[in-house]
Amino acid sequence: MQTNRRNFLKAGLLTGAGVAAAPILQSCQSSENRNNMKPGDRLEFSFQPYELQLKHVFTLASSSRTTTPVMLTKIRFGDYEGYGEASMPPYLGESHETAAAFYRKLNLAQFNDPMRMEEIIDYVDNIAPGNHAAKCSIDIALHDLVGKMLDEPWYRLWGFSKEKAPSTSFTIGIDTPEVVKEKTREAAGFNILKIKLGRGTDREIIKAVRSVTDVPICVDVNQGWKDKREALDMVHFLNENGCVFVEQPMPKDQPDDVAWLTGNSPLPIVADEAVQDLADMKKIYGVYSGVNIKLEKCGGLRHAHMMMNTARTLDMKVMVGCMTATSCAVTAGAQLSPFVDWADLDGNLLIKNDVFEGLKVEKGKIILPDAPGIGIRKISDTEI
DSSP states (O other), X not given: OOHHHHHHHHHTGGGTOOOXXXXXXXXXXXXXXXXXXXXXXXXXXXXXXXXXXXXXXXXXXSOEEEEEEEEEEEEEEXXXXXXXXEEOOGGGOOOHHHHHHHHTTOOGGGOOOTTOHHHHHHHHHTTSSOOHHHHHHHHHHHHHHHHHHHTSBHHHHTTOOGGGOOBBOEEEOSOOHHHHHHHHHHTTTOSOEEEEOOSSOHHHHHHHHHXXXXXXXXXXXTTOOOOHHHHHHHHHHHHHTTEEEEESOSOTTOHHHHHHHHHHOSSOEEESTTOOSGGGHHHHBTTBSEEEEEHHHHTSHHHHHHHHHHHXXXXXXXXXXXXXXXXXXXXXXXXXXXXXXXXOOOGGGGBSOOOEEOOEEETTXXXXXXXXXXXXXXXXXXXX
């Protein structure tokens, strides 16, 4: 890494300044919207626990599951409603119980102007530490609400072109070679596949994928490799087999080994578990060559946007990812997709009981909806 960028890091990120996101467009409220805001209107918040049912057993380097708990949230203001979601896979350490306890501490009714987004999100952030997924659901709902009031999708409010949305990868979980082949065939039509590795059968899995398709792949090891030299051998094998990048190959608490791997790797090494929010960017700078930003990890769209700007300033590759989630959280993350190098936004495609309709995937490419807010429509009778 160049010296001038290290000096920037010390002067900026290490002092907590970071790189600010573009200002939220609080001044864009039209006179019609202002007239629709009645003096007595207040933010009304509600939430509902929900359990996602997965289409296949989802197996990572360290765990397997068939369900994912989420919290569905709603913020109402006058005639407008915004929807949000907190997906809480086990490794995040959040649950229906922790999210509900956090929500009960909130008093969003004190706010009578949704356009004061910075103030509202700062209030939510400071209620209690952690709870990033729970906070994320409120951030998403607020963005959805404000976008609807402005009658614009967020990708336009941020100045992005929907045509620049990339292809999304489709995830193939760890399984036997025969099941991996079956899952790979089911993913025909996607332009890139994300292969989960890290349980000692990595070469067999890659060979199984390659026996079925020659589309580019990326891999997510979920900290499954422990030895840096063995990891480098595997990266060279992956490079020979059409891999684009390697995500979280080694434990996050082995930064020196990861930095060595990154320095010797023919492929970009992307941080996932090693980074959660903006404060963690200083920990991964010089260790990884890219970062996977997920709304549920960092607290929502506002923080994700700031992290992406920071990563760009540090010349790091940027990826937007997702958890297994409904189309609510996935379409919210997709609003940022025209800004990134890679997207892994298939979480809604892995479940059987979606509550919303939002982004589409056509010929493997993300198609952002022409709809205000985060661009979703409720299609279920589930109460929120």
